[in-house]
Amino acid sequence: MDYDSIFKKLTRGARFDRTKYREDAENLGIIPKKAPKLEENIPENDPKKGIFVTNMNIDDDTKYPLLSDFNEVNKAIKNNLKEVLRWENPTRIQMAAIPILRAGENCVCTAATGSGKTGAFMIPVIEKLLKVGKKNVKDTIFTIVLSPSRELAEQIGGVGRALARGLWPKISDTSQSDKNIQSCHVLCGTPNRIINMLDSKELDLSKCQMIVLDECDKMLEITNKLNPDDPKSFSAQVNLLRSQCADNHQMGLFSATMSGSVEKFGHANFNNQGVTVAIGKSGNAVNQNVSQKVIYCGNERGKLLALREFIKDGFRPPAILFTETKERCQRIMGELLYDGINAMSLCAAKSNADRQKVIQATRVGKVWLLITTDVASRGLDLPMTSTVINYDCPNSVTDYVHRVGRRGFKPHLSIFRLKSICLIPLKRCGRYNRSGHAITFFSDADRDRIRILRGVMVQSGAELPQSVMNLAKADLNDKKRVKTQKVEREELQTKVPRKNPIAAKKFKNRMTKMAIVDRKRIRKQNNLKVLEGGNDAEDGGEWETAE
Numbered sequence: 190m191d192y193d194s195i196f197k198k199l200t201r202g203a204r205f206d207r208t209k210y211r212e213d214a215e216n217l218g219i220i221p222k223k224a225p226k227l228e229e230n231i232p233e234n235d236p237k238k239g240i241f242v243t244n245m246n247i248d249d250d251t252k253y254p255l256l257s258d259f260n261e262v263n264k265a266i267k268n269n270l271k272e273v274l275r276w277e278n279p280t281r282i283q284m285a286a287i288p289i290l291r292a293g294e295n296c297v298c299t300a301a302t303g304s305g306k307t308g309a310f311m312i313p314v315i316e317k318l319l320k321v322g323k324k325n326v327k328d329t330i331f332t333i334v335l336s337p338s339r340e341l342a343e344q345i346g347g348v349g350r351a352l353a354r355g356l357w358p359k360i361s362d363t364s365q366s367d368k369n370i371q372s373c374h375v376l377c378g379t380p381n382r383i384i385n386m387l388d389s390k391e392l393d394l395s396k397c398q399m400i401v402l403d404e405c406d407k408m409l410e411i412t413n414k415l416n417p418d419d420p421k422s423f424s425a426q427v428n429l430l431r432s433q434c435a436d437n438h439q440m441g442l443f444s445a446t447m448s449g450s451v452e453k454f455g456h457a458n459f460n461n462q463g464v465t466v467a468i469g470k471s472g473n474a475v476n477q478n479v480s481q482k483v484i485y486c487g488n489e490r491g492k493l494l495a496l497r498e499f500i501k502d503g504f505r506p507p508a509i510l511f512t513e514t515k516e517r518c519q520r521i522m523g524e525l526l527y528d529g530i531n532a533m534s535l536c537a538a539k540s541n542a543d544r545q546k547v548i549q550a551t552r553v554g555k556v557w558l559l560i561t562t563d564v565a566s567r568g569l570d571l572p573m574t575s576t577v578i579n580y581d582c583p584n585s586v587t588d589y590v591h592r593v594g595r596r597g598f599k600p601h602l603s604i605f606r607l608k609s610i611c612l613i614p615l616k617r618c619g620r621y622n623r624s625g626h627a628i629t630f631f632s633d634a635d636r637d638r639i640r641i642l643r644g645v646m647v648q649s650g651a652e653l654p655q656s657v658m659n660l661a662k663a664d665l666n667d668k669k670r671v672k673t674q675k676v677e678r679e680e681l682q683t684k685v686p687r688k689n690p691i692a693a694k695k696f697k698n699r700m701t702k703m704a705i706v707d708r709k710r711i712r713k714q715n716n717l718k719v720l721e722g723g724n725d726a727e728d729g730g731e732w733e734t735a736e
């Protein structure tokens with residue numbers, strides 16, 4: 190019997206503190222040494238580290254030189270980068286992806302939220318147009334950029350227009366007028382909206398040479414396994430649009446999180462001829478600049494109290510609060526209506542124009558608390574957001590990563606308390622290299638969800654309460670179940686519990702202290718006005734798919 194077997198026999202059933210003895214075990218060679226985390230390896234002064242480029246065809250050893258600075262970009266675009274957007278140096282995803290897209294390769298790119306993926310595809314798209322020339326392109330659509338929500342499409346269009354300012358390529362998004370859309374060279378939109386325009390013969394994509402899928406894992410997700418061609422699913426819509434574009438079109442797939450469906454899509458459609466780019470830690474990773482916290486609230490009433498406490502303690506506006514459904518989003522909006530803070534709601538229940546107004550108001554700092562659903566979780570650049578509150582736990586790690594990725598304030602700017610008026614110079618602030626906080630409330634109903642999220646939280650340095658660490662580990666089946674199962678939640682309300690008079694009295698006292706006094710004081714001091722309440726329109730899902 191060798192030493193290993195004797196050790197195993199002697200220690201059978203013994204429990205070791207993994208973290209405490211890990212180093213000893215590694216040094217003794219009992220367990221293999223753990224590879225250092227990729228993100229930790231990246232020295233601040235060497236931005237080129239942590240970029241992983243792999244050819245899908247293992248026999249292909251083509252190397253793509255990284256774009257070291259914006260001097261290598263078309264001169265006119267470079268001017269706009271510096272003058273309009275104020276971007277000095279390329280981010281790591283921009284360094285890696287721009288040369289690959291320029292070379293005409295299909296690519297699948299993963300980089301953390303807020304790492305500059307929009308620029309990574311928009312810069313080469315405009316460069317290509319300038320290279321092909323206006324005469325050859327004429328007034329046809331050369332590229333389409335597809336995203337899961339209208340707001341994101343609009344935002345991408347905005348970045349494109351900033352990059353192409355003063356140049357001939359026209360960048361439009363589907364929120365613009367038909368005339369603008371029909372004469373553009375790059376069209377950003379949701380697949381559903383573009384298909385509608387194709388159906389009414391307003392668009393022709395036959396000359397479209399390039400398709401970019403932003404948030405590609407969402408766009409290629411098979412939501413209906415029984416009917417993968419369900420026209421309501423993004424993936425079916427994307428396939429339909431691809432069939433309308435030029436045969437040899439190039440594709441760029443971008444997201445902060447990846448899924449098996451993107452891999453499958455790449456293998457099936459790129460003929461093993463694409464390139465994958467991963468920045469930093471691969472897989473679903475929380476941006477390293479986010480500090481995370483988990484608060485146990487017991488039940489729905491506890492969540493509302495925790496939210497009021499968060500507001501009362503003073504926070505640095507704006508903050509974003511995520512709820513599970515548009516109904517809950519409206520309910521919380523109703524609860525906070527008289528609390529004297531500038532809150533607005535953003536969800537699928539709002540009209541297009543209202544949604545635009547809310548986003549604009551948040552961007553210029555008029556909104557202190559944006560109450561929303563997952564419709565705002567992906568891609569939206571809401572600068573200076575200090576805190577993301579997961580009022581309802583997301584049901585997957587992917588959603589968690591995207592939600593907390595919305596934060597982005599500069600830590601050295603002063604903290605604004607509720608008393609002060611929010612006058613932040615927001616105009617030229619972005620999320621890139623910014624930090625922030627993420628707070629996740631969880632009630633007993635969210636217990637299974639927090640088990641799923643615990644891994645990614647711990648991995649990204651969150652310090653969790655012991656009660657969360659003690660919960661049983663979630664396996665693959667749990668993850669699948671949690672993703673599809675609806676959580677039964679109590680009615681969201683702060684009504685006094687009637688059955689138990691003692692609890693009712695305690696509750697009433699607390700509410701009186703926290704809400705009423707505070708509400709009056711804040712309103713009196715600041716003469717504040719809540720900007721808008723929600724409406725009760727009942728339309729389709731949160732995402733912009735066919736209805």
Ligand SMILES: Nc1ncnc2c1ncn2[C@@H]1O[C@H](COP(=O)(O)OP(=O)(O)OP(=O)(O)O)[C@@H](O)[C@H]1O
Pocket residue numbers: 275276277278279280283300301302303304305306307308444445567568569570572594618619620621
């Ligand atoms: N090279 C750069 N230098 C400075 N800021 C940049 C640069 N590139 C992008 N940014 C800024 O970083 C912020 C995030 O960019 P962007 O929205 O493209 O990120 P993203 O990777 O697409 O994020 P998400 O995954 O959340 O959609 C924006 O405010 C943008 O203006």
